[in-house]
Amino acid sequence: MLGFLFRRLGDIIPTFFGVTLLVFFLIRLIPGDPILMLAGERGVDPARYAELQAQYGFDQPIIVQYFDYLMGVFQGDLGKSFVTKKPVLDEFLTLFPATVELSIMGILFAIGIGVPLGVLAAIKRGTWVDHLTMSVSLTGYSMPIFWWALLLIMFFSTSLGWTPVSGRLSVFYFIEPTTGFMLIDTLISGEKGAFTSALSHLILPTIALGTIPMAVIARMTRSSMLEVLGEEYIRVARAKGLSPLRVIMVHALRNALIPVITVIGLQVGVLLAGAILTETIFSWPGIGKWIVEAMNRRDYPTIQGGILMIAFLVMSVNLIVDVLYGIINPRIRHKR
């Protein structure tokens, strides 16, 4: 087992280097000079420009800059933002809980709606229920998040007035962040109505973010269910006279969910990518919006640090999933 773990860790190291390399060089290919961005419309005189270049280390050869950066990363130092002059890691940790909160809600929504829809479609295979649920999920899958989110806002917030337009909490509540998770913080604060407000602010972003994973999960559940429903042991269970509900929920669904769980694990990356758009539209103060703003300002350390942290996260989740599989299924451990 330990050998397997080391092998998997060994796979991660080149991936990690690859990510740093890609991020570091790709963002330098985006046109736009961070110093000129910083100086604004008025520009900056050549002497001052040289001074700033030296200050940010841009006067060094790019390879030297890269190794300096890498050395910092290994010491846990992601550098300081060009714009706010604060350590990138600190900013990341402040904003990360908002993204996690939204992502958890998004995945819960996706599972909560996607699995029952998939099961329903499988049971009613070939009927209008099947066709309807599957076309709904296909629509959900092909919907651009940006457009879908605006549509939700215009309908539910502006026309009906049911949900707030954007943000994490009504601005009239003054909550000091303790955990960074708004649902928990508002509960701790004990301020009347704050929790409801936080919850109502989560509704639309959750739907916007969770729609694509929901569609994927629904389709996966349906096909996996269909496969399982054709198995011999299901026929046996039915022959034993078990209630149809019991057959489906206990015997079929349990086995059908195994591949679905794999898919759910893969959706972590999708969710983080979706968070970038969702957060920008819903003014959600998470890492997605943070990275977009850093891109616009050519804030290299923030972009590098942000993307590196996300990549690190996705890799860790995958590692954990792999290890869990190794535990569940010993055959995987010994395969090379």
Added chain:
Amino acid sequence: MKANFVKVAIGAGLLAATALAAPTAASAKTMVYCSEGSPEGFNPSLYTSGTTFDASSRQVFNRLVQFKRGTTTIVPGLATSWDVAADGLEYTFNLRKGVKFHTTGDFAPTRDFNADDVVFTFMRQFDKNHPYHGVSGGSYEYFNGMSMPDLIKDIVKVDDYTVKFVLNRPEAPFIANMAMDFASVLSAEYADKMMEAGTPETVDLNPVGTGPFQLVQYQKDAVIRYKAFPEYWEGKAAIDNLIFAITPDSTVRYQKLKAGECHVMPYPNPADLTAMDADADINLLSQEGLNVGYLGYNTEKEPFTNVKVRKALNMAINKDAIIEGVYQGAGSAAKNPIPPTIWSYNNDTVDDKYDPEAAKAMLAEAGYPEGFTTDIWAMPVQRPYNPNARRMAELIQADWAKIGVNAEIVSYEWGEYLDRTKKGEQGTFMLGWTGDNGDPDNFLAVLLGCDGVGGSNRARFCNDEFEQLIQQAKTTSDVLERTRLYEEAQVVFKREAPWATIAHSIVFEPIRNEVVDYKIDPFGGHIFYGVDIKE
């Protein structure tokens, strides 16, 4: 009975829904502003973006002199008056007494604002050896950009309420520079205390100013809270709380404004303007921006050395078609090189009338009856003063073709474009300018003065009469006299036609009807002192 029950149920449902959407506001007056982005920090001297100025200098701080709200007129601020030495080399400011600084969690002031604060504010930016110079990255781009290090010789505290700035050369616009965001006065006492505590950068993160609002809390990328400063020297603000709800997407900002989640929003999406105008709850304000978009002639290059050629080309341009096709309503035709929101704007000048026939005749008079071939340089970037240079170039190209002038459209990458036009490689070129301090000098001398040739004066225009007027205006501190000189300079400009002035952009700002006395700031700022909300 049943019908009643249904009514009650619906009522309860609606009530619950409203409670979800809009929690009860406190009885205090709270203004919510849907700002477009997060501030970079809270010390305006370290940054150059309007978003940061809105969050810092425009609410939290004051300057020695300031702009009267909604205008470019200078009025006393932390200085009650100022004297300029006869040679224009010394500016002595008499400071206001009894001005209080904010009290925060980190700091409780023990004294009122005085000369030490002024000296600290400017010395930090000016003196490279000042203990605070390098704090928080230490780049003072606006201070440097306005050439303050070359201009200032010394800053002297005469007594507790008098400060003297000694300059290297006479410069009348210096006063206007003192009203700019970078000149916001910080507390020297607070800075000393934070230096002692070993956390000097706190000064730039948790600001202590003398302004109408004090910062309460900043939640990164989400919300900024301010409360009215009760001891503000001009009197407490009409609103009690000011909240910036950071909303980067312009369509979402508009939805929030419609839903009543904010009172004021900046930078509307042009596509939404018609709907905003029609909305009964929203008041769409508009005003000309502090900028000018123009087409310049390289006055050192044949045939543009001839004023008749320049005049003829000006007359051939159909400006109305450009305003329509390029600005799509968000621009107004320009006749002067400075926008109408700047003092000394000369309303009496007459623009070159669009008349292709007369243009052709004048071109013949200038010795080009068959026209000639030239180029039009089109900038590769979008700016408020020129949202689509390429399109504009095409329209002008077509206009000029009608009088026999064949122009080729040229473009380069932005840095390259600026560099080559500085060197004078172009025949004609497009560019524009956005004012920094509302002083006419900031347009006329920077863009058309002889010193600017080879730099920002890309038309390479150097006219003795014009130069004399603007130089004289630079060294006179009497505003009436300066106004007269600049008005005359605009007449000379119109006669000599180094540019075809195209347009000033129009700034739109939608506000909700309950907002009282909000004014568009010509500098693009968003200022909430003096604004009220109807109950």
